[in-house]
Amino acid sequence: MTPATLPTIAITLGEPAGIGVDIVLMLARENFPLRLVVIGSIDLLRQRATLLGIKVELIAVTLQDIIPPHCPNQLFVINIPLNAEVTPGVLNPANAEYVLNTLRAAAIVAVHGLFDAIVTAPVHKGIINAAGVSFSGHTEFFAALTNTPQVVMMLATGKLSVALVTTHVPLAQVSALITPARLESVIRVLYTDLQRKFALNAPRILVCGLNPHAGENGHLGREEMEVIIPVLEKCRAEGMVLIGPVAADTAFTDASLTGIDAVLAMYHDQGLIPLKQRGFGEAVNITLGLPIIRTSVDHGTALELAGTGQAKPNSLRAALHSAATMVLRQQQKETRHAMDTM
Ligand SMILES: NC(=O)c1ccc[n+]([C@@H]2O[C@H](COP(=O)([O-])OP(=O)(O)OC[C@H]3O[C@@H](n4cnc5c(N)ncnc54)[C@H](O)[C@@H]3O)[C@@H](O)[C@H]2O)c1
Numbered sequence: 001m002t003p004a005t006l007p008t009i010a011i012t013l014g015e016p017a018g019i020g021v022d023i024v025l026m027l028a029r030e031n032f033p034l035r036l037v038v039i040g041s042i043d044l045l046r047q048r049a050t051l052l053g054i055k056v057e058l059i060a061v062t063l064q065d066i067i068p069p070h071c072p073n074q075l076f077v078i079n080i081p082l083n084a085e086v087t088p089g090v091l092n093p094a095n096a097e098y099v100l101n102t103l104r105a106a107a108i109v110a111v112h113g114l115f116d117a118i119v120t121a122p123v124h125k126g127i128i129n130a131a132g133v134s135f136s137g138h139t140e141f142f143a144a145l146t147n148t149p150q151v152v153m154m155l156a157t158g159k160l161s162v163a164l165v166t167t168h169v170p171l172a173q174v175s176a177l178i179t180p181a182r183l184e185s186v187i188r189v190l191y192t193d194l195q196r197k198f199a200l201n202a203p204r205i206l207v208c209g210l211n212p213h214a215g216e217n218g219h220l221g222r223e224e225m226e227v228i229i230p231v232l233e234k235c236r237a238e239g240m241v242l243i244g245p246v247a248a249d250t251a252f253t254d255a256s257l258t259g260i261d262a263v264l265a266m267y268h269d270q271g272l273i274p275l276k277q278r279g280f281g282e283a284v285n286i287t288l289g290l291p292i293i294r295t296s297v298d299h300g301t302a303l304e305l306a307g308t309g310q311a312k313p314n315s316l317r318a319a320l321h322s323a324a325t326m327v328l329r330q331q332q333k334e335t336r337h338a339m340d341t342m
């Protein structure tokens, strides 16, 4: 790979009192073939680097600057100033707007093609809401910012990829949200992005039921018969390979997962408990359906570890790698397309 084709990736620091800052600094020590730009507070990076004893050169850049390939112990930073001083581990609603500003800046640069992808460090949903801003997650925030009607949250580790029909909603609302229209559009986004972003020509998707034993023919719940089965039949008629709805309790056994490219779970914990059981700390969160490439870590802000040096950067490393792979795949596809049309 020549330097000219290296992906340029923007990485947001997330909640300033959390471990996002720590793991970005830890990763900066490593060598990887990318151009990396951190979007966040340069003062915060400096203070946390001192606390952790990490020697790193922090270089402020603007959108006009050309970003060189990453060198260990060096970070290029688009500085977004904090609103208040930060104590590691201590949340402060005064910095909620700072966090949102980093996300807005990242989305803008990615949408305008200045950077190839965004990787996000974890934010604290509760403190943003406590500051008076309704916020349920990056997934929904980036969907709204980019006017994307349907996005899909998918987490992946090793050979297991799990996508969700509903995301950050109270459990009591899940059933009402599983409508034929939502399920069909989630399946279409998942299917298309598995093809586009993961180079799977004919993805095989295992679909979980909502109820115990996938409803037991309507005796334990009717969502399978009234919503899930009709939608699967409609999509199958177009050639999609959709298996299910299967009982979710055995959907994640090795036998059930054989030959499966992704599992579609009906709600957050149905899918993410087995996924994180398998690979917590190593998995990647990918937002499908967006006009930009966005990945993230599989963990939260771990406030108790901020500034201690105990946080592990593995999921962040995996998120960077996954974003870079998708960028390179897209570049190759565009090159092939350009050559085909010459
Ligand atoms: N991508 C994101 O922005 C994201 C993802 C998940 C959770 N969150 C948010 O994070 C906040 C805290 O969530 P939580 O407490 O449920 O989960 P958490 O992931 O922060 O912590 C769960 C456990 O895992 C440990 N842990 C987490 N990351 C680690 C790492 N990199 N290295 C070592 N140990 C690690 C923590 O110490 C804790 O014991 C919540 O506001 C939640 O919404 C954000």
Ligand SMILES: N[C@H](C(=O)O)[C@H](O)COP(=O)(O)O
Binding pocket: 136, 137, 138, 139, 140, 272, 285, 296, 297, 298, 299
């Ligand atoms: N649901 C995710 C998880 O459990 O890892 C997490 O909350 C992050 O979601 P966003 O990427 O939407 O912030």
